[in-house]
Amino acid sequence: NAGVTQTPKFRVLKTGQSMTLLCAQDMNHEYMYWYRQDPGMGLRLIHYSVGEGTTAKGEVPDGYNVSRLKKQNFLLGLESAAPSQTSVYFCASREVKGPRFSTDTQYFGPGTRLTVL
Amino acid sequence: GNSVTQMEGPVTLSEEAFLTINCTYTATGYPSLFWYVQYPGEGLQLLLKATKADDKGSNKGFEATYRKETTSFHLEKGSVQVSDSAVYFCALSVIQGAQKLVFGQGTRLTINP
Numbered sequence: 001n002a003g004v005t006q007t008p009k010f011r012v013l014k015t016g017q018s019m020t021l022l023c024a025q026d027m028n029h030e031y032m033y034w035y036r037q038d039p040g041m042g043l044r045l046i047h048y049s050v051g052e053g054t055t056a057k058g059e060v061p062d063g064y065n066v067s068r069l070k071k072q073n074f075l076l077g078l079e080s081a082a083p084s085q086t087s088v089y090f091c092a093s094r095e096v097k098g099p100r101f102s103t104d105t106q107y108f109g110p111g112t113r114l115t116v117l
Numbered sequence: 118g119n120s121v122t123q124m125e126g127p128v129t130l131s132e133e134a135f136l137t138i139n140c141t142y143t144a145t146g147y148p149s150l151f152w153y154v155q156y157p158g159e160g161l162q163l164l165l166k167a168t169k170a171d172d173k174g175s176n177k178g179f180e181a182t183y184r185k186e187t188t189s190f191h192l193e194k195g196s197v198q199v200s201d202s203a204v205y206f207c208a209l210s211v212i213q214g215a216q217k218l219v220f221g222q223g224t225r226l227t228i229n230p
Contacts, residue, residue, distance in 0.1 A: 033218075
């Protein structure tokens with residue numbers, strides 16, 4: 001049971017390049033999330049998914065696209081990277097069970113540090 | 118809108134000192150409140166949570182009480198250890214279905230032996 005894994009761990013892009021970040025979870029969770037973490041700002045939600053084949057916008061979705069073709073994977077794409085997208089990206093999946101959501105926990109991956117030059 | 122404000126860091130304490138990290142929130146509706154911890158080089162881990170007013174969350178010696186009247190969820194620990202050195206995030210969620218978390222800016226805690 002690996003939990004939540006993210007690929008790659010580090011990446012450097014030039015402005016205008018594209019890339020895809022992969023998040024995988026082996027816990028059979030329905031909900032998955034992408035956040036970015038910037039100094040002094042905490043984490044902000046980019047996009048999320050409530051199940052396979054569904055996605056929705058979060059707080060800061062501009063410049064990003066996502067896909068959830070398989071339940072265990074949640075991909076975050078940057079079509080044309082900009083320096084403002086330099087950040088640490090975290091993926092999370094959410095476990096919900098029990099009456100009245102007695103267990104309701106997001107599990108985070110280790111993060112991807114992205115630098116856009 | 119919904120927002121979370123944490124005390125400015127960094128916070129540096131000696132081992133066995135008492136810890137308080139302040140957290141206040143603004144929210145529409147009735148939020149659930151969380152504390153997450155991030156150890157160096159790792160992702161965030163849920164430390165504790167509270168889902169309604171006057172609830173107390175606790176874990177690993179840390180406690181926080183959901184105070185609706187003061188819109189606060191302050192984190193406390195009676196005796197900190199070097200291993201508690203980390204960044205602590207307060208967060209809220211107001212939409213039960215999707216649990217979209219809103220985070221504070223984080224407080225870096227360093228404990229010296």
